[in-house]
Amino acid sequence: MKKSHTFYIGVFVSLAYSGVASALSFETLPEPPMDLVVIDTPDDAGNSVELDWALSGTDIFNPLIENASDTDPSTIVATYSIERKVSDANGSELDESDLNWQKVSEAGAGESHWTDRTVERGWTYDYRICSVDNQGDSSTWCNGEPVTPVMQIFNMSKAWLAIFMLIFGGFIAYFINQARAGKPLWVRKIAGLEAIDEAVGRATEMGRPVLFVAGIQDINEIQTLAGLTVLSRVAKTAAEYGAQIEVPTCRSLVMAAARETVEAAYLSAGAPDAYQPDKIHYLTDEQFAFVAGVTGYMVREEPAACIYMGGFYAESLILAETGNHIGAIQVAGTAMPSQLPFFVASCDYTLIGEEFFAASAYLSGDPLQIGSLKGQDYGKFFSVLILVIGIFFASIISLSDSEDGLAVDSLNYINNNMLGSEGLGSFGGGDTDIEGDDS
Amino acid sequence: MKRTVPLIIAIVAGFVLLIANFIPFAEDWGLTAQEWFNILAVGAMILGGGNLVKLHLMKISGQRKGWGYSVVTIGCFVGTLIFGLFKIGVHPNEIYPNVGWSGYYLEGGSGLWWIYQHMIVPLTSMMFAMLAFYVATAAFRAFRAKNTEATLLLVTAGVVLLGQTYAGVWLFEGWLPESMQWLRFDHLTEWVMNIPNTGGTRAITIGIALGVVATSLRILLGVDRSYLGQD
Amino acid sequence: MLLAVAIPILAKTVFPVNISPQTMMVFNAIEDLPDGSRILLSYDFDPASQGELLPMAQAFTRHCSIKGHKQYYMALWPLGSPMVDLSIDTIESEYPNLVYGEDYVKFDYKTGGEAVIRMITQDLRGMYELDSKGVSLDNIPMTKNIKNIQDMDLIINVSAGDPGTKQWVQFAATPFGITTVSGCTGVQAPQMYPYIPDQLAGVLGAIKAAAEYEAAIDEVYPSIASNPKAQEAKRRMGPQLVAHGLMVCLIILGNIIFFVSRKRGLA
């Protein structure tokens, strides 16, 4: 309150001053901006400085002016000119020019903030600002206090982000450790896996082959690896039933890995002789050429079951459509959000996103995969918890229409400190008012 | 040496970037590492070109099926490279007309521009546009309301499809009372996008984010070493 | 499908456009900035997606030019650079009063994707020492005082995939609070909605939103309505209408056949 009071007086005085000045001389000058506050930006490496000022009395964007149209048009502020000089260079050699006032920026009328990102850490700077009207006349200067940008040890505004990283990372690391130590971790059965068995079974009955596509990504992609894990299950079932399996791949490395996988599966099913390596073959790297090859095979051989597990792009649609055309049972799994709709609409069963990874973890029993899955689950649980607490407080506040109290403090802390950028701060501090977000 | 050094490189590089976010002192290290990363990405591009040539040369030398197309591919690759790298048909930069190689490699009328304009643009864009036809055939043959889930999906898709065009407005013009205007397909589409879609996508987004945290962490902790290869 | 798209193109049918609130959010994000604000336009798409995105990108360029905003162009896709050139051509031919280096500038393509975004949020010169004409950033009036893109008032991203809007949200909009709007392909658009309104100030989804955006500009700046090039997306809504109708009919027809044949199969 006090600040704006003095500000009014300031405006008044400067208005009076400019009136006198314009009466005395022929030149009409804009009024200067006021209260230049210069601070070192908190939580940074000491490479920026924040400047704030109060708008000039002849700036038509100044909300304190009641009648903007009454302002003398020749004094209307067009821009603010900001100058800077170095008063202490911390021992470094300087150009002569840096020691004198130099224009560093220009802010438009109505702007009252600027961040100088061109400062050197540890040097001391002086700033001043003036307003300039459309004729190029400038007002008197408004000086700020000298400032020395310094580096902080830790970026406190990100303290909660660091805590969240530790929490989420901690869950995952803990469960990976548990799984590696041999602790059995329970994961629910994935419904889609039964559909795969069923599909392979039907193919056996009909005496037709099973087609398996592990996506079009390379071997280093996590979706391809998950696809290969599912392939191992498919191959094992096929070996047990005596069904024929066909695996075209889009990358040569995926072919090599798929051969190993299938061979191992046939071995464990006790049918190593039934394994035919040339049924697993590399077609081409090119997306559409690959699809042309696969769909050509589908139309010719009419496999009874088509299983797509991996990272797919636009070709998902073509594959699923052709499979549907030949009347095959189709099961798909991918984590590509944009391709899921097409699989869901045209396949008999689809493993959606994480479900696909969960299926792979479930099948492989690999401690890394199961541990991560479990850790992610706890991360999700934690997120839901914060979400529910936040929504609870937000609803309480709007239900009781209260403006302070425990609920408001809690919600403010969650929103501004934990999920915002105000650092650890103090609970109940600050008086930011909240508004309901209706989205 | 073959496995330990890369493992250390990956872990150190990852942690430098992590702490650069929280400790201002390390910011500069993070920037340097990223600059190298961006430069290295060019290496990956060159490697991609090299791999392409290698693959197709092998195909040609083995006279494997379709090797003729590999000749076309390599011919186009080398041709583009020559036109582009030697800036054939490019005039100097107007600010520095005395420096012959200062011009823009894609200047209108130059060799690379010709290849871009008359080969790359029509070929790549038509290839993608073909998907419109598959969408149409799939609509007729594959998208079936087999169960509740698929029905829900198809109904939403239909509403959104119509709501995206004037049809969504036109179908309801004239007979729908003012109080029922929210039923108009374009309004319904907006609601679907803003409410159920936002909620569903948000859940997927959070899930994927946790998945990325898990994968990244496994690399940073050195437990996932699949990128180091088998031997 | 071919005919459904071809006939309306040849017939040149144009349908009225209703502007949705979502499009207005994007429009206002640009409109409400004071004239001469600094805007970073990153065109992260290629010719393969230009059917969906080019009308939108051109509309962004025209809107920024009318408003006299300072436009900083860049591209994170190797084939995105020529897309920026198309916008520069538009500025040169339709807004000859704008001066290169004072009102608009173009940066070259750089490799690294999201790492480039991260880099320029800290240090623009670490990536772009020179503009695309080979002039040092220190000698260009509009870049002289720019340290990094935190100095920008708005980021406009036209995106067809990765790197694209998601990466701009993750590495520029969220950590540094730079206001960002996006125009993206139909495939991506639904995935961007959770970011609205805090992380993204608005999103234009494919050609429909582009048509609405064109209409919004027309309404406020009627002078542009006579420019046929500024009406491209609206014109495309004709084929779009017929094709969407056809799609819905095909789905319904397919399902009728499906149910009829299933009933017969059961009986």
Next chain:
Amino acid sequence: MDKSSEASKNSNTLIWGIIFIIGAIMLVWSMSTSRTGQVWVTPEQHAFTAGADGKYSATDTPSSEDIAWVTYNVVPDSELTQEVIDSGSATLSWSRTIGLWLAAIFTLFILSFLVGDNPAYKFAEAMVVGTSAGYVMVIGIWDVFVPLLLGKLAPGFVQTAFLPGMDASAGTQLLYIIPAILIIMLLFQLMPSGGWISRWPIAFFIGITAGYRMIGYVEADLVAQIKAAIVPLWVTGENGFVFWPSFNAVILTVATLSAMIYFFFSVEHKGLLGKTARVGIWFLMITFGASFGYTVMGRIALLAARLEFLFGDWLHFIPSS
């Protein structure tokens, strides 16, 4: 089965035959009435004269010592009248006309895939792969390799040869030898036996990616998303409780929470949890439906743009864009 597929193949061929005949008639008709598929250009003179300070400036009256060249601008359809042609100011550009025809033919090659996989399509595809790989490499070298790496290691050379505007005063920056070495190591992957050497740069790549992705996803997709999802379920306006925004807030929250519960794998989906997960999958389906509609819209827009190219720029049925 064979018979029906053969029949459908025959009818397909018939349909395509008709389309091609119609297309050919339209083409002939169009060529006879207008300048279909022709590109006309006007020359533009550029000349630069050296000033006393060694800087060049554009001049309209070039002398023999000046640097000069000619570029050509395309004449738009609307300005291409008989008078312009007769006056000789516009000339037919053969390279651009051939280019336009090639572009149109390549477009049709790709379109021919609708009939089935065929040599024309395969040829076009082989070209796409070659030219785009070449193009990407050219761009990478001129836009990144030269200014960011070569420019740091050999600034003097780069400045005189390619980028006169560059500041070479800092001299060679030896630190950049490290990324240069990493690139060379990466290229060892092309060798049959040196593959392990490329693991160093790949490890660097993977480590950096893991580092920044982790932060980016936690900050933008986890923390900020949770924040965005916190909305009051009870929305009040000026006159107290308002129904629709509250309803929307409830639906939004239910959608988010139930879909998240669907992705819980540590608990069996039974009882209340099972029902919630079921609601979750419904919301996911609506999400996918919306995504489906948007994707279809995008795909059709792509086709419309290509047909506009064929009908406009090439055949001149409609004003070219």
